[in-house]
Amino acid sequence: MTLTWGPWRADPSANPGDPATHASPYGDWYETFEYQIAGTSGAFSTCPQSGAGGAFADIPLPRITLPTRALPPGGGINPPGPRPAVAAGLTAKLNRKSVIVGVIDAGIALSHERFRRPGGGTRILSAWSQGGKWAGQTHLPFGRELMQADIDGHMTASTTGLGVDEAAFNRRAGLADYADAATERWIDTDAPHGTHVADLAAGFSPGATGTLRDRLPMIVVDLAPRVSIGPSGSFLEFYVMWAIRHIAVTADAIWDGLYAKGDKAGQGGFPIVINLSYGLLAGPKDGTMAIQKYMAGLNAARPGRPPLAMVLPAGNDNLERGAATLQVMPATRPRSIGWRISPEDRTSNYAEVWAGAMAGAPVAGAVHPLAITLSPPGGPAGPGTAGAEGQVCDLIWTGAGAVQVIARIYCRQSHNAATPGGATSHRLHYVICAAPTWRASGQAAPSGTWTITLSAASGTAVEARLYVQSDQDLTPGSGTGLMSHFDDPLYATHDAAGRLNDTYVSDAVTGVVTANFGTGPVRRVNTINAIAGSGGTLTIAGYRQTDGMPADYSSAGQAPAPVPDYACVSDDGIWRTGRMAAGGRSGSTAVLQGTSFATGEATRIVARDLIRQMDAGVAGPALVVAGPGFLPNLAVPSYPMPASAMPLKLGAERLPVQDHGRVAR
C-alpha cells in the first residue's frame, strides 16, 4: 500500500471547445469520484449545456448534473423555445407600475399566506422548479413551471374548512415527492431557507394595507436539489444563470403580453430585482466567473427595458479560515501553509490557488507562475513543479490489487471576456481536490494537516491568493460534510482577553475602530462570496441592529476582490441572533441567521426604491438601482461607529430595517 504522485498530464475535461467532455474541475472530480459514491447515478444525468441555444451568448458552459426526472424524454437539456402566451397563466390584474421581485432559492412555499393577494390567491406569477418533473414545457430547458393560475388552482383544490392544507398543496403541486428519494423535502420542514428569504424580500402580513403588496409581484425559482448542485456548489453558477434568464424572460413576456402589443412590442417592461442568497467561497473574485460575466451583461441584453438588479449576500464564512494570502518568493524560498482536513468527512475537500492577473489574452498551455507541492500528512510531497493550463496531476493510492486517485490538482485559466479572443487579461489557478476522509467503500484520503507549498518560477515575488471551497453534505441538515480550513500558527481565533477576533476591533472606551485582519497568511478579509461583486449586482453584508456592529460571520472583501455594497440587519442583537421571518407554513415563524437574510431585506429596500422612482415619474432605462437618490431617501440608522470605519465589512452604509408587519422579538 503506497501513495505516489503521477506526472502532470493532459486533462480532457479542460476543453471548452468540446461540449461533450468539457467540465469544470469540480464537475469532473464530482463525476469521477464523488457522484458514483453518492449512489444516486440512476436518478441523475450529466448533460452538456450546448443545448442552451445561445441563451448565454458565447460563454462556453461545462457539463452539469441534473435530476433525470427534470429532463425531457431521451435526456439532455431542452434548447428553450419561445415563451407561450403568458396571460392565460395569470389570474390577477397586475399594476403596471410594479417591480418584479425574483427569488432564486430552495424551499419556497408557494402557497404561503405571506405571498398571497389580499383576497386570496398568490402574488407569485411564475414558479420554476428546476428539479421538478419534466412536463413538456418547451420554453424551459428542464424542470417544471407553475404559473399563477396553476398555483391558485392547486390552492383551491387543497382548501379545507380551515384554509389551504399546505402539506396537501405541496404534494399536489409536485413540490414534495416522497416517491422519489432523489428529490428534496426541505419544503416540508419547519424553516426552509427559500421561504424565509422570500418573506423578507417580498412577504406581507395578510392584513397589510396600502398598495405596496400589489406592486411587488414575484417570480421564483426553486434551485435543483443539492445532489445536482454538488456539495461544493460545483454547478451552482450554471443553475443560477438559467434561473436569472428565466425570471428576465418571464417578466418581459408578461409585460409584452399585457402592455406592449402591436407597435409597442419590445418596449418598456417591469424593473426586476432578483434575490440570490447563495454563494461560493473560492473563485477568482475578480468578476470573471461565467455567472458574473452573464450578470454584468444582463442589462445590455435587454435594451430599452428598465433595469434588472441582482442582490447577493457577502457570505457567512468570515472567520472560517478559508482565505489566505501568500507573498511567494523564488524557488529557493518557498512558502507553505497548512490545509486542515477533518476525519470522517464524507465529502471531498477543495482549495484553489490563484496567481495575479496577467495582461493580454490567455495563451493555450500557459504555465502557472507558481510551482506547487502538495503533501498529505506523512507525505509524499509532489509534484513540486508548475502545471500548465489544461493539465492535471494525481496523488495515487496503490493497494492490494487496486489503484485509486485520492487527490488531484487541476490547472486552469480564466479571462475577462466571453471568449478567450476578446480578453485583455487572464489568470492561472490550481484547483486542489482531495477525496473524502471517510468512505463506505474505496480508499479514503488521509485526514489531518496537508501542506501546500508554493514557489515562484521567476525571480520576482508573486502574490498568491488561496481559498477553501464551500463544502456541504449532499443531505440538507446533515453534519457530515465537514469543511476544511487553512492552518497557520500566526492565526489567532481570539484575542488576549478571550474575545472573538473579527476583521475590525473597536475600543469600547475610546470608540476607535482599528483593522484586525490577521498577522499571518490566513486573513479575516477577502472571504467574500466568490459570485458577488460583479457589474449589475449589489453585495449585502450583515450587521446587528442593537449596536450596528458587523456580524462576525459576515464576510469581508479586499481589493482587488470586491467589498460589500451595503449592510442590512442579519441579527437583532448579540444575544437575539438571526432575524424573524416566515417558517415553512402560513402562520409559522422561524429565526434564521446569516447574510442570506440581510440580502432578502436589501432586495425589499431596492424594490421599494424603484417604486419610489416610478412614482416620481422616472420610467424605463432611466430607473437606476440604488442610484444617487437611494440613501437620501432611506432613514439610514445612526450608530456610534460609522459604517465608513469598517468599509470592508459593511460597505458604503447600513440600510434600515423594514416593517414586515411582525411584532418585535
Add this chain to the structure above:
Amino acid sequence: MAQYGRGQGRGQGRGQGRGQGRGQGRGQGRGQGRGQATDHAGGESSAGLSDALAAVHDGLGFAWNGQTHLATSPTRMGTADDGDTRYLTAETRGNLVDSLLAQTFSVAQSAGGAMLSVGGVPSVSLAAPSRAFFQAQMVFVRSYADLRADRIGEIDVQIDDMLSFFGLVGMLNDTRRRNTLELLGAVIRLAVHVEMPFKHWCRSLRPIDLSPMVHPVVQTPDHSAFPSGHAMEAFTAATVLDRLARGSAYPADGLRSLPFQIAHRIATNRTVAGVHFPVDSLAGALVGCRIGDAVWRVAHGMALSGGPLVVAPVGDAMSLGGPAYTALTDFTLDVLAGAQTPDSGTAGAPVGVIGAMWKAAAAEWQDPAAAAAETAA
C-alpha cells in the same frame, strides 16, 4: 387498595408483562381518561384509614346482628336508564366500556390476515402486501428520513401520547371535555384491541428487517409493521373527534379536516422515524376510520353500511375495495378518502352505555343553548 388498584395494578402489570411499546400505547388512553376519583370519600385508601374506620366503628358502639335498614337504600344503583353510568367512577366506566366494546368488535383470522366484525357483521379485512411491495416502499422510508431532524420532538412524544396532539383541534381537558376525553380514551383502547390480532395474523417485517441502513430513531416495536397501530389509533380518534366536534357524520370536506390532518401527521411520523411503511399507515387508517364510524353506529343503534372493505394484494398492487394502491403511491389523505365510502346515514337516538357516553361527549362541543334545547326536547 380495591378501587385504586385498578389503575395502578394495570399500569404496572401491563408495563412489566408486555414490554415497552405496548405499555406506552395503552398507558395513554387510560391515564388521560381516568383517575379523578379518590378511593374513599375524603382521601386515599390506606391501612391507617382502615384502622381508623374500624376504631370509629368500635367507638360508636352499635350492636349489629345483620339486620337490614332498607329505608335508606334505593332498589338499584344509578337510575332506571341502563345507559346511565354516571354512578361509576371514570375508572370503572372504562372497564365496563372496554368490555362492551370488546364484545361488539371482534377480529378473526382470515386469508393472509384478519377480518374485523362489528356485532358479527364483517367490516374490514386486511391481508399483508408481498415482500416485494414492502421492498418497493423503502424509497418512502428513505425520503421521509429527511424530515427526522424536524420531527424528532413530536415523534418521541407520540410514542406514548397521542391525545395531546388532538388537543390542537380544540380544548381537551378533564373538566370541560371530560366525557370527550373518556370516549377518546376508550376508542383508542378499542383500536389497540383490534390492531393486535390484525398484526399477529399479518406479522409483516419492519423496515429495519429489510436494510441495516434504515437506522430508526426510535425503538422498532416487536409486533408486525402492517397495519400501523399508531395509524389505527390516530384515525379512530380522529373519526370520533371529528364527528363530536362537528356533529355530522361523514366530514363535509372529505377527510381533510384538522383531526385527520393531525392523525396523518402522527401516522407519517412513524415512517419518518423509520419503523413503518406508508402501506402500514394506510391500512391502519382505513381500519381506524371504520372503527370510529362503527362506534358512532353502535352508539346510535345503526347497522353497518355497505359490505366489508377488503384490503388485499392483487398482482403487484393492493386492492382497497375499489381503487388499487401501488407500492409507489404515498399514503395521503386523498388516497385514504378514495377508499372510504361516504356515509349519508342520519344518526338515530343514542342507545345504551356507548350511546350515553357519545351523547355526553357531543354535548361538550355544542353551544349551551342548543344543548339545553336538546335536553328539554
